[in-house]
Amino acid sequence: MLWIKIKYRLTILYKALFFKLGLGKLLLKNRYGEHILVFHGIDQKEETKYNSRFISEKYFENLIRYFTENYNVISLDDFYQKKFKKETLNIALTFDDGYLNNYKYAIPILKKYNIPACFYITPIHEKSDNLWPDFLDLVSFYSQKNKIFFEGENYMKNSRNEYTSNNVSLKNKCKTLPYDKIFPLYQIFEKEWNEIQLKPLVDYWSLMTSDQIKEIAYDPLFTIGSHGLTHSNLQQIDLNEAKLEIAKSKTVLENVCKQSIDEFAFPFGTYTNELVNYCKEIGFSKILLVDYNTQDDSKDITTRNRFVMNPYISMKQQISCLLKGSYF
Ligand SMILES: [Zn+2]
Missing domain, CATH: 3.20.20.370 (Glycoside hydrolase/deacetylase)
Structure with a gap:
């Protein structure tokens, strides 16, 4: 996984350099x-x-x-x-x-x-006016909560505005769950979500x-x-x-x-x-x-x-x- 990340970054850097040097046409051939x-x-x-x-x-x-x-x-x-x-x-x-x-x-x-x-x-x-990954991205960004309790585990907020527990992000955890089990997050972040809905952020979830x-x-x-x-x-x-x-x-x-x-x-x-x-x-x-x-x-x-x-x-x-x- 780490090697894939490094390889991706190197490829993007090399392409950026190519375009900077005016050689981009070669890449767009x-x-x-x-x-x-x-x-x-x-x-x-x-x-x-x-x-x-x-x-x-x-x-x-x-x-x-x-x-x-x-x-x-x-x-x-x-x-x-x-x-x-x-x-x-x-x-x-x-x-x-x-x-x-x-x-x-x-x-x-x-x-x-x-x-x-x-x-x-x-x-x-019928169930919601938004998708849970967008809800989770937005509440994770805005929430002041350092810690939440979900599915029997404590999730701590990190500097990248993600909640994680034992190196598993809350989003990846949710990717293993059916919707009904994800739904309690809407109660946990109810206050944040009410505030977000008042912000000009409708393009990010509606x-x-x-x-x-x-x-x-x-x-x-x-x-x-x-x-x-x-x-x-x-x-x-x-x-x-x-x-x-x-x-x-x-x-x-x-x-x-x-x-x-x-x-x-x-x-x-x-x-x-x-x-x-x-x-x-x-x-x-x-x-x-x-x-x-x-x-x-x-x-x-x-x-x-x-x-x-x-x-x-x-x-x-x-x-x-x-x-x-x-x-x-
Ligand atoms: Zn999708």
């Missing part, structure tokens, strides 16, 4: 291939202090403009049908989580450049409404897919609960969109073959991951791996990593 990209939130400030998943509206527009001028951006359907152009990079865009900020900032830009995209929604709305999701589903440029019901880590929780998360999310979204939902993106990108098979059984035909668990898994025609965008590097560095297909 056209390489061919195809990638499905994963975006999360879009904000107006390029703020990464609350979480590591947001890029700014301005950056996003620059990136989309660059893509349309230099590469072939296609729908996920065309991507699955391998309608690729030769001698260029073929890209399909996906957005995970279903943030209101996607509707406010990303969609107008995508429409302006006529770029197709898929939105993977966590339709938790989700799209059912009407907005439906509107997107009916736009010929876009598709709606599922991202699990509560953003639980499906690989880690009980198998039957994981199956219920997948099936319920499909039913809820089909009721919202009044059309069949056949795309599924695993929360956190973590999956098992059993869950992939279950997705297929209940009618998902496009199943999106991040990394394949094994090389063998890449032979499955319903699954695709995806390249997650990184908000901590410059746009040119991002593009050079994309062309290489790796941050290393």
Whole structure:
């Protein structure tokens, strides 16, 4: 793990140096291939202090403009049908989580450049108006509590605004739990969350409404897919609960969109073959991951791996990593 971190930092440093020396063109030289990209939130400030998943509206527009001028951006359907152009990079865009900020900032830009995209929604709305990872990032940042007691353990706040117990972060702990067990955190941080809701931070947690999701589903440029019901880590929780998360999310979204939902993106990108098979059984035909668990898994025609965008590097560095297909 440490070596991977060092290798990543060295690669990013070397790329930054290349661009500084004016040699960046070499890194942006056209390489061919195809990638499905994963975006999360879009904000107006390029703020990464609350979480590591947001890029700014301005950056996003620059990136989309660059893509349309230099590469072939296609729908996920065309991507699955391998309608690729030769001698260029073929890209399909996906957005995970279903943030209101996607509707406010990303969609107008995508429409302006006529770029197709898929939105993977966590339709938790009945239980909550936010996703637990965003809630946890924000309360961890703002809370004055040095220590909390959760799931039988004491979690101490560190200098990186994370709560940890025996070197396990609270977020990683939550990734092993079903939603009902995560929910007590909302009581623990009730005061903080009430204060956060009064701050101009709505872009960092607010989700799209059912009407907005439906509107997107009916736009010929876009598709709606599922991202699990509560953003639980499906690989880690009980198998039957994981199956219920997948099936319920499909039913809820089909009721919202009044059309069949056949795309599924695993929360956190973590999956098992059993869950992939279950997705297929209940009618998902496009199943999106991040990394394949094994090389063998890449032979499955319903699954695709995806390249997650990184908000901590410059746009040119991002593009050079994309062309290489790796941050290393
Ligand atoms: Zn997600």
